[in-house]
Amino acid sequence: MQLFNNQSIIITGAGSGIGKATALYFAEKGANVVVSDIHVANGNKVVAAIEAMGGKAVFVQTNVANNNEVETLVQECVHHFGRLDMMINNAGIGGDLKFFDQITDEDWNQIIAINQTGVFYCMRAALKVMKPQRKGCIVNTASVAGIGSAARMGAYAASKHAVVGMTKTAAVEYAKYGIRVNAICPTVIKTPMGDSYISSDPKITEMIKQTIPMKRFGEAKEVAKTIGWLCSEDASFITGHAIRIDGGMMA
Numbered sequence: 001m002q003l004f005n006n007q008s009i010i011i012t013g014a015g016s017g018i019g020k021a022t023a024l025y026f027a028e029k030g031a032n033v034v035v036s037d038i039h040v041a042n043g044n045k046v047v048a049a050i051e052a053m054g055g056k057a058v059f060v061q062t063n064v065a066n067n068n069e070v071e072t073l074v075q076e077c078v079h080h081f082g083r084l085d086m087m088i089n090n091a092g093i094g095g096d097l098k099f100f101d102q103i104t105d106e107d108w109n110q111i112i113a114i115n116q117t118g119v120f121y122c123m124r125a126a127l128k129v130m131k132p133q134r135k136g137c138i139v140n141t142a143s144v145a146g147i148g149s150a151a152r153m154g155a156y157a158a159s160k161h162a163v164v165g166m167t168k169t170a171a172v173e174y175a176k177y178g179i180r181v182n183a184i185c186p187t188v189i190k191t192p193m194g195d196s197y198i199s200s201d202p203k204i205t206e207m208i209k210q211t212i213p214m215k216r217f218g219e220a221k222e223v224a225k226t227i228g229w230l231c232s233e234d235a236s237f238i239t240g241h242a243i244r245i246d247g248g249m250m251a
């Protein structure tokens, strides 16, 4: 018997980085996985990798900033796997590094639409299914930028603080329905998004590394394992948290 046998999970942004590592992790532990991403080829590759491992997965193309697509995503999970046990709201973008006075309306609106409103749409759609089930687990991918400052990432920090606020509020509202809601707050993780910042300026990269007591960046699999723990019975009394995955950075 594997940890997540007969349980179904949706992971947004599962075509790359943290989402991909999380999809592979849950498939390895027996879950039925709905791989969701805006990027079709990457999503299909993750499904193929899961099937090659002997796991069950389907791909549903979704732009999380579009509510109709998000509602369809959740319906597709119920259609394929009968229920929705876990929802990992992970899709997100970083945006260009800019000081506040340089952020355009377009930069702001795009980041808020995907990172903040997208998580709201996903939580709302998932909660509508989980509430009558009286069971469910939601994990939202925030960031250390959701609990502290993030220089030259003002819109990103605003969106991730909102994710933490929505997480805590939903945790309190839905605890009575057997639904747990938590957020994860990673520092720089080695993914295509993380790498784009790491490689943009070696001086800044070294500076950030020095702020991390473990003196290294995180691996996507380390984030996936934390999400796995949050969704497991071992975390049955854990809700409303914003858990740092940061090698001690914010301590």
Ligand SMILES: NC(=O)c1ccc[n+]([C@@H]2O[C@H](COP(=O)([O-])OP(=O)(O)OC[C@H]3O[C@@H](n4cnc5c(N)ncnc54)[C@H](O)[C@@H]3O)[C@@H](O)[C@H]2O)c1
Residues within 6 Å of the ligand: 012, 013, 014, 015, 016, 017, 018, 019, 036, 037, 038, 039, 042, 062, 063, 064, 065, 090, 091, 092, 093, 094, 114, 141, 142, 143, 144, 185, 186, 187, 188, 189, 190, 191, 192, 193, 194, 195
């Ligand atoms: N990598 C880091 O250093 C780091 C640190 C803290 C938090 N995060 C957060 O982790 C999450 C995953 O990031 P990652 O590092 O794996 O990045 P990534 O770029 O490797 O993956 C992000 C995925 O999200 C998808 N995506 C983007 N816009 C989308 C949309 N509108 N709808 C659906 N899918 C969309 C992309 O196609 C991609 O597959 C993000 O929310 C990010 O903010 C990342």
